[in-house]
Amino acid sequence: MTCKRSKRHKVHRFHCPTCSGRLWRLGSPKHYLFYTDLSELTQHTGMLHKRAASLAVKGDYVDRSSWLEEFFCGEHGKMWMVIRQDETGMLMAVPADERDWKHTTGTVNPNIPNPSVSEFTYRMSRRATGQLTYG
């Protein structure tokens, strides 16, 4: 007999930093954070220096345990949060700021109009008119 319980998804709940209301995931693309040097990597991720160094050797500074993702608050609308996953799989969310956007994998903050960004912004603005699905 197999244990069905182990297959159950862990449900992560996120809360609005302003009103503490429930935040809903919009299924936006995840923009992983990356860093350009070893000290940044260890400083921002809390990653052990040894592990960071092994990533750096491969030329891979992308932090797969943190990313920017778009959420929706019933009160405050859409917002981007930085999600960090710790070793136990727990997710924590904090509001994304300018610096976080500079650390994502080749993306820019869609909240700031930038005519040089075409496809990404286009997709985001189309998404803005889409329907939200609850639950």
Ligand SMILES: [Zn+2]
């Ligand atoms: Zn809110």
